Amino acid sequence: MRPRTLQRIVQTALGLVAATLLAACHIAPPRTDDPNEKFNRKVYAFNDSLDKAIIRPVAVGYRKVTNPPVRTAISDFYTNIRLPVTVANDLLQARPKQAFLTTSRFVVNLTIGFLGFKDPASLLGLPLEQNDFGVTLARWGVPEGDYLVLPFVGPTTVRDVWRLPVDSYFFDPLSYYTRNHDFKYGQQYVPQVLYLVTLRSRGIDAESFLASAYDPYVFIRDAYRQQRLYSIYYGNPPPEAIEQMQGLNDSKDFDPDKLLDEQHTWERQNGEKPQ
Secondary structure, three states, X not given: OOHHHHHHHHHHHHHHHHHHHHHHOOOOOOOOOOOOHHHHHHHHHHHHHHHHHHHHHHHHHHHHOOOHHHHHHHHHXXXXXXXXXXXXXXXXXXXXXXXXXXXXXXXXXXXXXXXXXXXHHHHOOOOOOOXXXXXXXXXXXXXXOOEEEEOOOEEEEOOHHHHHHHHXXXXXXXXXXXXXXXXXXXXXXHHHHHHHHHHHHHHHOOHHHHHOOOOHHHHHHHHHHHHHHHHHOOOOOOHHHHHHHHOHHHOOOOOHHHHHHHHHHHHHHOOOOOO
């Protein structure tokens, strides 16, 4: 399997990572504005089966041959090495102060942090911020578009899907390294593959959230959209943005029980069963 394909496959596991972020957020009521739900559910089932058959076993094996300190060090390295993606998007969003702080964090961890395997920048008060081209488009006023679940990619939207090619090609040092090296046995792909395995390994700790969900598809969909909303507004979305995301501004007489009944009705009509 080509590493680029593997990269897309592992994106389906990112929903589990987003689920962790949901722990501190209010859970939105069931949505009625998912026009591609029937297609999305089929793709979700495909990605979930692929994850269980290939990606998760690899991540479990990785956790068995490493201990928590080693995994933390590797995770810190990849978090740091991809900070140029955040810096570039901070600049595109006309946020020079944030770009300077993230650059400072990157340099500190790259030098006295032993190439990023340690995180002294946090001890120095340099915050970790993650940004991407999807957030940049949102800041430019590009509408979110429909929610999508794509094969080998996972949850995204019409707007967010552009962060995959743009950030990967122009701003990601890992992709730059891969494009500019060509070893006999494809060793240039090893850093990216290990990064993707690391991402999936992080998601294993969040699987209990998904297992307890009545409908995992809805859980991941709403977790993803909430996490993206908080990213766009840097952790402090205005009440009207939350209401719009939850569909509360579509009706003055909002009734969450009614929405839940509509969700269940749709599932019965489309042959879905409670998980």
